[in-house]
Amino acid sequence: MFTLKKVILSASIALSMSTVAFAQAPQTQLQKESYSMGATLGNVLASQVYRQTNLGAKVDMDFAVQGFMDALKNKSQLTEDDMLKILNVRAEQLNKLEEAATEKVAKANAEKSKAFLAENAKKKGVITLKSGLQYEVLAEGKGEKPRVEDVVTVNYVGTFIDGKVFESTYETKEPARFVMMSVIPGIAEGVALMSPGARYRFTIPANLAYGHDGVGQIPPESALVFDLQLIKVEKVGAHKQSFGMPGMGMKGMENPHK
Secondary structure (H helix, E strand, O other): OOOOOHHHHHHOOOOOOOOOOOOOOOOOHHHHHHHHHHHHHHHHHHHHHHHHHHOOOOOOHHHHHHHHHHHHOOOOOOOHHHHHHHHHHHHHHHHHHHHHHHHHHHHHHHHHHHHHHHHHOOOOOEEEOOOOOEEEEEEOOOOOOOOOOOEEEEEEEEEEOOOOEEEEHHHHOOOEEEEHHHEOHHHHHHHOOOOOOOEEEEEEOHHHOOOOOOEOOEOOOOOEEEEEEEEEEEOOOOOOOOOEOOOOOOOOOEOOOO
16 A cells, blocks of 8 residues: 655655766765765655556656755745645555556456466366365375464475465575464465375465465465475474574465464
8 A cells, every 4th residue: 555654755756866967976985975875765766656657657757856856955846735635645546556456466366376276186196175275295294183273394385376486495494383373274274184294285276375465475366386394293382482484484374364
């Protein structure tokens, strides 16, 4: 969602400094410091502009630069109240554009995910549960299966349906440790089927992952694939250390609704 912050009110119209030409590269320490200040601010504001223009919003770059330059001179052709009202209206428009863009992505991903799940279900060795979760046993383990309140340690690779990796404990070289009830439904249901030492591949529908909204780098309506090895199960009362996921801070498995 687009929200207004006071720092943006005086600077958000500094959308691009590309029209400002510098005679030469900064030479002295003061010049370099000053240039760095301007470039850093410009990068932050440019990202806001690109985000808005990518949504289809228009920006008059000449007036954007003029507003920035006026702000540097501590003057303005509009009052702060006027700018607040104007930018609030714009924020509402941008939110609608963002919602429309999200819906478009969600619809496309939902269709791709549905087709992928249908094809995956036909593969030899793939089992589809009533929930829609699909799994394939790569290697069986031995021992007691985890319960919802237990803590488990796993290694895994999480990918999108196109094969792109979004998170891997093998890359971080640190297994993940978490309470079963803290992760997305698809992982909780799947890991409950495993014994220590087992390796399963889970194909998780969006409704058992991050659903219609997505989260972080997970787009809306995305089916996800996890190749997961269960290393250890700790029963309630047996675990004393803190636990959590590496890398994305549990974003690859964490249930955002918990």
